[in-house]
Amino acid sequence: MNSLSTPSELPVQVIAPARGWVPIRLGELWEYRELLAFLVWREVKVRYKQTFLGIAWVILQPFLTMIVFSIFFGKLAKMPSDGLPYPIFTFSALLPWQLFAFALTESSSSVVVNQRLVTKVYFPRLIMPISAIGVGLADFTIAFGVLVAMMAYYGVVPGLAALTVPLWVALAALAALGAGLWLSALNVWYRDIRYTLPFLTQVWMLLTPVIYPASLVPEQWRPLYALNPMVGVIEGFRWALLGTGPAPTVTLATSIAATTVILVGGLFYFRRMERTFADVI
Amino acid sequence: MSIAIDVDRLSKRYLLGEREAYGALRDTLARALRAPLRWINGRAAHASAVRESIWALENVSFDIRQGEIIGVVGRNGSGKSTLLKILSRITEPTSGRAEIRGRVGSLLEVGTGFHPELTGRENVFVNGAILGMRRAEIRRKFDEIVSFSGIEQFIDTPVKHYSSGMQMRLAFSVAAHLQPQILLIDEVLAVGDAAFQRKCLGKMDDVSRDGRTVVFVSHQMNQLRRLCGRCLWLDSGRVVNMGPTAELLNRYEASFMEASSSPADVQRSPGARFLGWTLGTSHQPRNTIQGFEPVTVRFFLRIDRPIQSGHHGIALFNRDSQVVWGTANDDLSFSPGTYELVYHLPLQLKPGSYRWQVSLFESGKFIDGVDLVPELSIETPPLGHRLDEYSGFLNLPYTFDVRRTDLSEQDLSLRSGTSG
Numbered sequence: 001m002n003s004l005s006t007p008s009e010l011p012v013q014v015i016a017p018a019r020g021w022v023p024i025r026l027g028e029l030w031e032y033r034e035l036l037a038f039l040v041w042r043e044v045k046v047r048y049k050q051t052f053l054g055i056a057w058v059i060l061q062p063f064l065t066m067i068v069f070s071i072f073f074g075k076l077a078k079m080p081s082d083g084l085p086y087p088i089f090t091f092s093a094l095l096p097w098q099l100f101a102f103a104l105t106e107s108s109s110s111v112v113v114n115q116r117l118v119t120k121v122y123f124p125r126l127i128m129p130i131s132a133i134g135v136g137l138a139d140f141t142i143a144f145g146v147l148v149a150m151m152a153y154y155g156v157v158p159g160l161a162a163l164t165v166p167l168w169v170a171l172a173a174l175a176a177l178g179a180g181l182w183l184s185a186l187n188v189w190y191r192d193i194r195y196t197l198p199f200l201t202q203v204w205m206l207l208t209p210v211i212y213p214a215s216l217v218p219e220q221w222r223p224l225y226a227l228n229p230m231v232g233v234i235e236g237f238r239w240a241l242l243g244t245g246p247a248p249t250v251t252l253a254t255s256i257a258a259t260t261v262i263l264v265g266g267l268f269y270f271r272r273m274e275r276t277f278a279d280v281i
Numbered sequence: 282m283s284i285a286i287d288v289d290r291l292s293k294r295y296l297l298g299e300r301e302a303y304g305a306l307r308d309t310l311a312r313a314l315r316a317p318l319r320w321i322n323g324r325a326a327h328a329s330a331v332r333e334s335i336w337a338l339e340n341v342s343f344d345i346r347q348g349e350i351i352g353v354v355g356r357n358g359s360g361k362s363t364l365l366k367i368l369s370r371i372t373e374p375t376s377g378r379a380e381i382r383g384r385v386g387s388l389l390e391v392g393t394g395f396h397p398e399l400t401g402r403e404n405v406f407v408n409g410a411i412l413g414m415r416r417a418e419i420r421r422k423f424d425e426i427v428s429f430s431g432i433e434q435f436i437d438t439p440v441k442h443y444s445s446g447m448q449m450r451l452a453f454s455v456a457a458h459l460q461p462q463i464l465l466i467d468e469v470l471a472v473g474d475a476a477f478q479r480k481c482l483g484k485m486d487d488v489s490r491d492g493r494t495v496v497f498v499s500h501q502m503n504q505l506r507r508l509c510g511r512c513l514w515l516d517s518g519r520v521v522n523m524g525p526t527a528e529l530l531n532r533y534e535a536s537f538m539e540a541s542s543s544p545a546d547v548q549r550s551p552g553a554r555f556l557g558w559t560l561g562t563s564h565q566p567r568n569t570i571q572g573f574e575p576v577t578v579r580f581f582l583r584i585d586r587p588i589q590s591g592h593h594g595i596a597l598f599n600r601d602s603q604v605v606w607g608t609a610n611d612d613l614s615f616s617p618g619t620y621e622l623v624y625h626l627p628l629q630l631k632p633g634s635y636r637w638q639v640s641l642f643e644s645g646k647f648i649d650g651v652d653l654v655p656e657l658s659i660e661t662p663p664l665g666h667r668l669d670e671y672s673g674f675l676n677l678p679y680t681f682d683v684r685r686t687d688l689s690e691q692d693l694s695l696r697s698g699t700s701g
Contacts, residue, residue: 010382010383010462011382011383011384012380012381012382013370013380013381013382013385014378014379014380014381015367015368015370015373015374015378015379015380015381016374016377016378016379017373017374017375017376017377018373034410034415034416035410035411038406038407038410038411038416039407041407042394042396042399042403042407045398045399045403046396046398046399049398049399049439116390116393116394117393117394117411118371119366119371120371120389120390120393121369121371121387121389121393121394121411121412122369122370122371122385122387123411123413275372275373278366278371278372279295279372
């Protein structure tokens, strides 16, 4: 091979079979950030183009759910709500919850849905589940405006703690991504995932303080309960915006630890499985 | 010149039926229960023990120098697409390795990621990004892309309102402006009318003049002869030959006319075998139609044993695997020897490439059937509306007049009533 005339700046790509666990390669992911942005943008655009109410759905969905919950759980079942009006109590949980549930569902199906791309183009496969999270975040941002309006209506004035909101949102997104990575890779091999998801998110919601306050859970079960990352997210979200109780530091630490385990495991699992995607899908 | 692509003993094995391998969790669980140890030891080992596998590529080695345009030829299933998929990192090789110097762009399909709800403009950006272009690059080339496609006035219309021809033009235009250092192209230039193809090929000529490297899979020998310095010939996943285009393609084309190619093929044939096909009556192989007049198509068939009450079927498929035309002939009898099955027919079809499928049965039992190579290439000028050139199957010479008529509406309804 004559290497004298090879311009040294040309990148060399080696193609060879990989075995076992492979590195995540965040650098490459960064290189493809524009594609990620385009995929998120495409999804957001397409999703509301053919719907009658369009972007209003993003607001209506949590809002109507909040009304139903307020009637049945707040008024009829007299569910405790940490001294807050029940509507704002549950709505402040529904927002991060719907971000999580949507991001989880979409990222789980992301690889299968993008079959064509997987078999025809190369790009870091991680882009697919990550872009699904991006769409969820876009929705969340819009719906957040409603929460602000509700806080004004109920005269809730947040303190400095409100500055931690991005932290809780990020935690919800990362938890969804972590679980989504596992499920999206599994979904390529087992299409059962599609049927399990609605069930999974339903049960998961009951294990999360959306309808009821976390204070309802017996003290001795709390550490176990906090392993669900969404417990920390929603506790934190309520604390930040509505000023309920003391800062949930222990719960937060547990949730972050659980999320890290799910996310890092998910990244490696996904990278390990992705090399079979194009052949199996 | 330095090496751009260095392929060293590349192999790829597919497990048979792997495309349907995904299934229900239940099956896996059931398997795990039946044979827990084997399952734990890894599904790969398990799968290869049970399922048959096929080598789509086997020990393929070659070098491509920087700035070369290489054509890749071979029958369907010879491993051409698998090779491109490995080089573009869509799938991994089972063994072997390849080294690529330079940024790779691959074009295995036109219009990947096109979304019908998005406008032409939006799709150019998404598709460009998917093909690996930077946003700034797409923005810079945007006007050029749109004017190349010739659909400026519809660029802000959702793509779902485009005719298939318009979609194709726009998708091609994006693809034609992809300028990586190494470009891998899979047969995508086979669609579309000759004029637009020429435009795209011209673009590729420019690409090579810039010192870029191109690997180009095609069934269209005329394109390869025009563009490629060297060609790579694959058969059953192995390299048959690699060398100067003219010489290699002559041998490749001649191989279709040979009585027997590989021993494996003879074994497969229980008494008869289709050898190939050609257009016209001369001895020179031909697969391109340029005019509208009826053509003669000859299919060569070798018969190894006497056949009574033979049944011969034929179908012509387009690129989307739709049957464009088909027929069958009953009560044929053959004694051992080589035959020509000769059709004379008008093939006034939209420009593009098509595939013949021929088969032979004896008393309802399958003897031989094959998708023939090379593909039929139709290069007549498209006669439809400029923006609708590829819709439908037929490319019929027609006349069109607008005349004033004296018939009243009553006359017209009477007519339609009587003539049904």
